[in-house]
Amino acid sequence: MTASRRFIVICLLPVFSLGCEALRKSPNVRNPVVGPPPIRQSYVEVDPVGKAQYADASADAGEILTVSAESTELTEDSIVATVNAEPIIASDILAPYAKGFREAEAEMRVKAAKADQFSEEEINEAIAAQLQKIKKDLIRKDLDKHIERKLLTQALKNSMKPERLEAMEGAIDQVWQGELEKIQAKAGVSSRYELEPKLKEEQGMSLNELKDMFRRQQMAMAYLHTGVETVEKSIGRAEIVRYYEDHLDDYTLTRRARWQQIVILFSKAGGRDAALDQLRVVVDQLQSGTPFAEVAQKHSHGPRAERGGQWNWTEPGALSNDTWEQAIFNLPVGGVSDVIEDKSSFRLIRVSERDEGGTRSLTEVQDEIRDILAEEARKATTDEVIADLMKSASIETRIH
Template sequence: MGPPPPRLSANDAEQPSEAPTVTSYTDGQTDVQLVTSGRDVLDKVTEESQVVATVNGEPIFAADLLEPYQSGLQRAEQDVRDGKLPAEILEKQKFELMKKGIDGAIERKLLEQGLKKTLKKEQREMIQVFLDQYFEQEVQAMMAKDNIQSKHEFDEHLKKNGFSLASLRRGFESRTMATEYLRAKQGDPPKLTRDELMVYYNEHRDEYTIPERVKWQFLLIEYKKHGGRQGAYAVLNKAAQEIKQGVVFEEVVKKYSDSATRYDGGYWASGDWTTPGSLSDSKVEKALFEMPVGRVSAPFESETDFKMVKVVERQEATLTPFDEVQEEIEKNILKADREKATREVMDELYKNAHIESIFEEAKKIEEEQIDQDNPFANQLLQ
């Protein structure tokens, strides 16, 4: 594992009445402490060594939660130094980013602990050897990619970009052990029979049915562009006469339509399919799914315009053949099984876990503030 984070300790001097309380943790080499109450919980919680949560006494560090955002945070920190961004805004942003990632970090920590509990000392040592070797391979690959020759140079390179070798190692080991424990608890995926797949197919026929759909063109004559309804009606009559005389609908659209689609012949959605329920004009939609293909409709009148439509192509609703979706169905079933197994594993781990987090305390403080500022707060929070 990487070097332990520096010790975090409570201030031994006299503290005000709202002084923070702490939870201690030791790994045999160093002690860390988590601020779990008091208003100081909201102040400066984003240093790398800050413990933001404990899971069964083991710490989760701010650095672990902020690592994915380091490149952006470094730019923001430079903005703070340049006076372009208030420091308190950056602290709040960091806090929100950590709050976003804390649930996943807690789950990984629980899974990691679950794996360790199932292993004997010799097995843990063997896994640590494997993790060390695999992490070394990953580091060497990253060094080669960036043309870096030494570990020291690589560590400096990471620090310039807001990372550290120690935090990378922590994250790698945590993710790997969590994944392995979950995989072991889930077991091997079942071999699904064709009958089982067919049952799923029949239960989800709606998902594999392609709805009825049409491609169509339209002619739009707007009242406001022709001095009102009467002027628009005159233009509509000219267009209708040309259609009766056999002029191609697309050419009539290009000549008379007020829609921007006229340049492309009036194709709705650039010629894409339209399905039932997707149009706001129910009368037009009804005609599109009932009138013969190739037929031009009678005019439709609204409060703002006249329309004429033509069905170019229509397909009836069709059920996708089973053989075409068999592989997808198998993936869906196995995915659902994995998710169910994961929920069961996590529920069991959470049931017996003791978890403390600065985010829970922050929530309490926010609610207390609402209570002080708003006499109706109790009603709002219920």
């Protein structure tokens, strides 16, 4: 394609996610024993079926060797990385984006057709090049987490006896059956045979691809579970108290109130005397028990009359008028102020809700703090485990 005929199509790819519950029970595994890393190797060319020829190259364990593959066409079976000699193929990463690719291609074809200046061959060539770029960008973005998941899965397998590993895989399959039932119910089908085409259409993935993704995620989580669980159990009262004292400002609430008003503007009522007559009608209705919001909707000239004159949470110092603020923060909840008159209006204020502020007690927030500390511990433990596995791993990437 000549430079003058090249075109760029910008498209947005939807990102899909499947929420699955974590494995209920994880085996009690010891620290990872990955074993000695294999000899460092690099592929001469991409081999779709994984039978690549190897070049004689080596590097120290813990380093990530990048092998350029920019000039090679990316296919679903292309090996994009190896982790301790186990491949990660493009489809492992790109499967969740399949529907997005189809939609992007359709959108690009529509735009190209509207341009009406390119041959079918040129359009196909340009779209293929654009999709290749998008796929490689997505792989670059997501590859690290797939490498980490592969490391965790390998460590789990290496740390367990075959019979325990088989039992754990069986437990994961049982959890998957439960998830499959939820997916079927959400899709409105009663069998996997009905689900398969619907899943392919709506998410661009086969049921087997979805199951494989689920199993990889669960095995990685299972390996992390024991270490994280131990750290979570070690969170005691001393840690909770220390966090509370260090973040006391986060648990200190400012005094605030929600309030309503009825405003009778002299200009809209036809002068002060006419406004006073209208005010008498308002007061009579309130005294007879008509709800404040209903009276405000009918008679108020204020900017929120349609909402019953309701204003949201207001803190001291937020209003420009001290008289209004005194009424809001001194009236009892549900109380209505005396008539407030200024040079342009009569006004009535009602306090609908008030929070007196103050500091939440440790008893109130200790469970919330425990959750925060547990999440921090989970992240720290995960980062530490992955860092340790990376040190002894042999990793090659073909996308950079």
